[in-house]
Amino acid sequence: SQTIHQWPATLVQPVGSPLSLECTVEGTSNPNLYWYRQAAGRGLQLLFYSVGIGQISSEVPQNLSASRPQDRQFILSSKKLLLSDSGFYLCAWSVPSGTTDTQYFGPGTRLTVL
């Protein structure tokens, strides 16, 4: 069966520091991968998605970047964190079977920028 891992689970970082969040998927090959951010009391916002190694699409301009160095690894990064980067970051995967793929979410990373 497929599983998705995210780490760390929680992170507290000072403003201006770098960020690296990692997501890995097991039990499937060539998945579509996604990064979402959930601000407090709000819905999810799609940040990035990837349909293959090295292929990243950004949904909104922001202080963050994403990379996919391996088929089942998706990394969210920042060179300098802002206060507004605080939130709950969720990684998701789907099997690319069409345009209405079901997405499955990881456990999330709670990021607090102070």
Add this chain to the structure above:
Amino acid sequence: AQSVTQLDSHVSVSEGTPVLLRCNYSSSYSPSLFWYVQHPNKGLQLLLKYTSAATLVKGINGFEAEFKKSETSFHLTKPSAHMSDAAEYFCVVTYSNTGKLIFGQGTTLQVKP
């Protein structure tokens, strides 16, 4: 614009009573619809999905939803609430022309003993 609206930000029910969480979507192209549940500080878990098959969809944990095209609705129901159902629920739509998920703002379900 393609959108999804969850009509209630908070719903409170007593344990053992029915649950109704309302969701409306904008009618365009061929939607697929999902309900996800999120417990505090956890990821999202898929409850059920509609993808143009049977209009009454049964999901996990006793939840079900009915796709009503004439009303552009996809309300989530459960006959009898359990304390463990207390969580945030998201209605999500994706359209065949984009494939991207569009999330509702969420409904917080409170279950009182």
